[in-house]
Amino acid sequence: MRESIKMSYLDLLRTQFNNHFDLRVKRPDIVQLIVPLFHEDGDMVDIFLQEIDADTIRISDFGMTLMRLSYHFDIDTENKERIFQRILLENHLSESEGNIYLDIPTTNLYPGILQFAQGLAKAASLSLFKRETVRSIFKELLHEFVLESLQEYHPVFNHLPLPDREDLEVDILLTFNNRSFFLFPVIDSNSARLATISCLEFKRQKLLFTSCAVHEDFSTLPKKDMSRVTSAADKQFISLSNFKEEAEDFILREAA
Amino acid sequence: MYTDAEIEHLISCKKRIVQPPKKKMRVENGHERNDMKLVSDEGRNFTVFMRASNYFPENFTIGLKINEPDGTSTILMRCNGDHGEHANHVKDMRKFSGYHIHLATQEALANGKCAENFAVPTDSYASYTEAFAYFIKAVNIVEPENCPTLSSARQLRLV
Numbered sequence: 500m501r502e503s504i505k506m507s508y509l510d511l512l513r514t515q516f517n518n519h520f521d522l523r524v525k526r527p528d529i530v531q532l533i534v535p536l537f538h539e540d541g542d543m544v545d546i547f548l549q550e551i552d553a554d555t556i557r558i559s560d561f562g563m564t565l566m567r568l569s570y571h572f573d574i575d576t577e578n579k580e581r582i583f584q585r586i587l588l589e590n591h592l593s594e595s596e597g598n599i600y601l602d603i604p605t606t607n608l609y610p611g612i613l614q615f616a617q618g619l620a621k622a623a624s625l626s627l628f629k630r631e632t633v634r635s636i637f638k639e640l641l642h643e644f645v646l647e648s649l650q651e652y653h654p655v656f657n658h659l660p661l662p663d664r665e666d667l668e669v670d671i672l673l674t675f676n677n678r679s680f681f682l683f684p685v686i687d688s689n690s691a692r693l694a695t696i697s698c699l700e701f702k703r704q705k706l707l708f709t710s711c712a713v714h715e716d717f718s719t720l721p722k723k724d725m726s727r728v729t730s731a732a733d734k735q736f737i738s739l740s741n742f743k744e745e746a747e748d749f750i751l752r753e754a755a
Numbered sequence: 756m757y758t759d760a761e762i763e764h765l766i767s768c769k770k771r772i773v774q775p776p777k778k779k780m781r782v783e784n785g786h787e788r789n790d791m792k793l794v795s796d797e798g799r800n801f802t803v804f805m806r807a808s809n810y811f812p813e814n815f816t817i818g819l820k821i822n823e824p825d826g827t828s829t830i831l832m833r834c835n836g837d838h839g840e841h842a843n844h845v846k847d848m849r850k851f852s853g854y855h856i857h858l859a860t861q862e863a864l865a866n867g868k869c870a871e872n873f874a875v876p877t878d879s880y881a882s883y884t885e886a887f888a889y890f891i892k893a894v895n896i897v898e899p900e901n902c903p904t905l906s907s908a909r910q911l912r913l914v
């Protein structure tokens with residue numbers, strides 16, 4: 500980094516970080532910020548600075564946040580990708596090939612660093628990717644699509660086909676040509692098993708319906724659950740995109 | 756929840772490879788990665804994850820996780836490269852920089868903190884390849900020479 504910029508902002512940053520601050524040359528044009536900002540495992544937040552031009556500094560993590568996240572799980576579904584991108588957007592961060600970055604004027608270096616660190620901490624935080632969050636966002640997206648695009652099939656949410664069995668709830672009921680379509684969102688083993696039990700009981704009670712399992716990601720379901728839900732449900736949509744593309748055609752063909 | 760003695764045992768007990776690493780590290784999101792699965796003589800299941808930054812190969816981690824029957828996992832040990840500073844939030848509350856090894860502790864687990872928050876500096880290795888060799892011994896993988904892809908997993912692609 501140009502010496503004049505480095506020196507003037509080094510002194511200011513040192514003051515702003517209460518002298519708990521240092522820079523380490525990582526590569527010829529990249530310096531690492533040594534400041535007391537830490538992840539929950541005790542490792543310092545990875546913050547690197549590069550000069551883009553005379554007035555702009557790029558603050559980056561050089562892929563360290565996604566690498567850290569991969570110790571526990573991968574962003575391998577649409578839902579998780581959506582959560583991740585939402586975090587970046589809300590914190591005004593950009594991402595390219597795994598590198599999360601923020602370009603800021605040199606005059607805003609300190610608040611920019613804090614904003615960046617806060618965004619990284621959220622992105623690296625496991626709690627936001629916890630099953631409950633992922634599950635509720637998937638259902639929310641499914642409901643949103645049904646309300647926007649399948650209104651003509653008279654959607655009913657949390658439908659109870661057997662009034663005395665409140666434990667067997669259908670997430671979404673669609674109706675067309677007097678045919679009933681029961682939609683079950685499946686995110687994990689628990690929801691797969693509930694869908695299976697529900698379908699089997701409805702069949703046992705001789706209800707007339709077509710059951711559809713809408714998977715968050717079919718490929719991540721354990722084999723036994725995959726096999727059970729495949730055997731119980733009439734139709735599987737392997738992902739939300741698959742459902743969006745094919746649901747209406749399926750309903751029209753089945754009810755024809 | 757594990758005691759310190761149980762954690763030490765889980766790290767050092769004999770383990771054999773049941774799912775070897777891929778022949779080549781995979782490059783994704785700015786880092787190289789590989790994984791393998793182990794099982795101990797007592798039937799406990801483990802995952803080893805290997806990660807190294809494409810941008811800074813000295814920023815790496817080789818970690819051991821125990822996989823629980825309910826689908827959760829706990830990181831027991833992580834051999835880290837020289838990525839910056841580390842601050843312990845349990846035990847000695849020390850702060851240091853350089854190569855270090857994260858270890859799960861009873862105290863961290865009992866207090867709801869990140870399991871492997873505690874770390875100790877190390878001079879046992881100074882590169883990913885050296886850390887890999889150290890790690891294989893530390894987690895007691897039996898007959899590593901019988902796993903053909905293990906030797907290639909110790910090398911980074913450096914693409």
